[in-house]
Amino acid sequence: MKASELKKGIRPAPVCLLSGGDGYWTSYACTALTSSVPAEDRDLRVDVLDNPDARDIVFSAAMPSLTGEGKFVVVTGRTGKLTKDEEKSLISYCEDPVRENTLILCDEKGVFNCVKEYAAVIDCVPLDTQESKDYLYGYAAGIGLRVQPPAMSLLCDYCNQDAGRASRELDKISAYAPEGGIVTADIIKMLVAPDERAKAYELTSALSSGNRAAAAEYLTRLSAAGVQSAVILRSLASTYRGLLFLRISAPDDNEAARALGVKPFAVKKMRPLAKKYSAVTLKRLADGLNDLEYHFKSGRLNVDEALNLAICRIMGVRINV
Structure with a gap:
């Protein structure tokens, strides 16, 4: 199951394996699983182990809580490979766990794959676009907001599909939303x-299309928001390096x-933006932006001059349609 499907206070099994490693969803899953514990009992019923060995995990999971009620053992930070003895010890516990307790293994690196068949596996990976929107619609409704579809699309773009942010x-919006909680774009x-990255993408998209008005609008907006020219230049250079990588390589989206x-x-x-350019053009642009960034850092140009030159070079490039 996915972390977004967890219901607070409901544990799917005595052993839960949180795979995927996304920080927000791992934290969300831990909070959902342990939410049944009252705040005043957390010190007694929630035991967090950072980078433990298997012996400590099994010892803690097998011990009853001091309140006599079920306890939660949350294991974090273990990235080193388990030894054979550790695997054997952990598997032995997971085959016959203490039913009142819950062992939560936060597994960023696949360290605990050996217990997958004995655990409820909870995927803590970033959601795809529609799943993320569905989750956020539900989250918004829970705090009294009704987000219009164009507003949700814009929010996801601005946050780079990071559900946590x-x-x-x-x-924050809930404190300023008008009566009725309707959120518009x-x-x-x-x-x-x-x-x-979202700012750089908007500006890059406008520049690559030769849309001077849109590019000027984005630059004005960035300046008004207090974004420094050095940040814009760095973002442009990084974006064009990424476009070059996508143009000359053929990995899937995850790779x-x-x-x-x-x-x-x-x-x-x-990807669609990268296809507008030839690989040769992207290489020339990426190298040129890197040079301008170097000239600014070495003092040969001030940052505003470097940014202006960068924009002129990009706008002067013929785009493949």
């Missing part, structure tokens, strides 16, 4: 700052996302 933005534009350090959703948005 989007939910935090909705929390204009409210998103007014209250949510696009993250750096490309890992290589570029972005989410798969960002790769989906970049």
Whole structure:
């Protein structure tokens, strides 16, 4: 099952394996699984073990809580491979766990794959676009908001499909939403700052299309928001390096996302843009932007001059249609 499907206070099994490693969804799953424990009992009934060995895990999971009620053992930070003895010890416990207790294994690196067949596996991976929207619609309704579809699409774009950030933005919006809780795209534009990659993508898209008016609008908006020219230049250089990678390589979205350090959703948005250029043009642009960034850092150009030159070079390139 996916972490977004968890119901608070309901545990699917005495042993839960949280796979995938996404920070937001792993935290969400841990909170949902342990939410039945009253705040005053958490120190007695929730035991968090950071980077433990299997012996400590089994010992803690087998011990009753001091209150006599079921306890939760949350294992985090274990990235080193289990030894054969550790695997044997952990499997032995998972085959016959203490039914009143819940062992939660946060498994970013696949360390605990040996107990998959004995555990409820909860996927803590970023949701795809529609799943993310469905989750956020439900989250918004829970805090009294009704988000219009264009507003939801814009929110997801601005947050680079990061459900954690989007939910935090909705929390902030709830304090300013008009009567009835209706959230429009204009409210998103007014209250949510696009993250750096989203800003760079909007500007890059306008520049690549030769849309000078849109490019000027994005630059004005970035400047008004206090975004420094150095940040814009760095974002443009990073974006064009990513476009070059996608143009000359053929990995799937997940592999490309890992290589570029972005989410798969960002790769989906970049691919159509990369296809507008030839590989030769992208190489020339990426190298030129890197040179301008170097000239700025070495003091040969001030940052505004470097950014202006970068934009002129991009706008002067013929685009393959």
